[in-house]
Amino acid sequence: MIRRLLPLLTAALMLGQPLTTSAADLSPQYVQRSTRCPVCGMYPYRTPQWTAQIVFNDQTASSFDSPVDLFRFLNNMVVFDKQHKPADIGAIYVADYSTKAWVDAKKAFFVISSKALGPMNDPNLPAFATREAADAHIKAQGGKVLLFGEVTRDVIKSLAGGHNH
Numbered sequence: 001m002i003r004r005l006l007p008l009l010t011a012a013l014m015l016g017q018p019l020t021t022s023a024a025d026l027s028p029q030y031v032q033r034s035t036r037c038p039v040c041g042m043y044p045y046r047t048p049q050w051t052a053q054i055v056f057n058d059q060t061a062s063s064f065d066s067p068v069d070l071f072r073f074l075n076n077m078v079v080f081d082k083q084h085k086p087a088d089i090g091a092i093y094v095a096d097y098s099t100k101a102w103v104d105a106k107k108a109f110f111v112i113s114s115k116a117l118g119p120m121n122d123p124n125l126p127a128f129a130t131r132e133a134a135d136a137h138i139k140a141q142g143g144k145v146l147l148f149g150e151v152t153r154d155v156i157k158s159l160a161g162g163h164n165h
Helices: 002-015 067-075 131-141 153-159
Strands: 052-056 061-064 089-095 102-104 109-112 144-147
Touching: 052 067, 061 067, 067 089, 067 153, 109 131, 131 144
Parallel strands: none
Antiparallel strands: 052 061, 052 089, 089 102, 109 144
């Protein structure tokens, strides 16, 4: 029975293999315990509510310990990644601060100036999947909402508090 099914199974698997990169290949990847943030060297696995990730078109990924380090990376990619260029970015994700679920960073709501301190005990940008969740965070901890395109180089510099790492 299994011998007769094997060719069918093999054919089905082969038919299911896309010849080009599909959107499904750019889904978020599991962050290993040993993975280090390319910007600061910390371990994103330890702070799941702050984690961010870029999945490249070659299906490799870079994981970050916080949205701020993600934006530092995006603002100066040539310093942090010699293998990839901005055109190689397939998808960008951030963890929802309250649920820890992955969210498309370009659709996320970032909160600036809240009391929530990032993994290095510094100001950061907790991210949320919905405006309602971001507003609830602001009600409890202060701050204001920024969309992905509003998180500029100057915003990131202002969060560095005078120290760059």
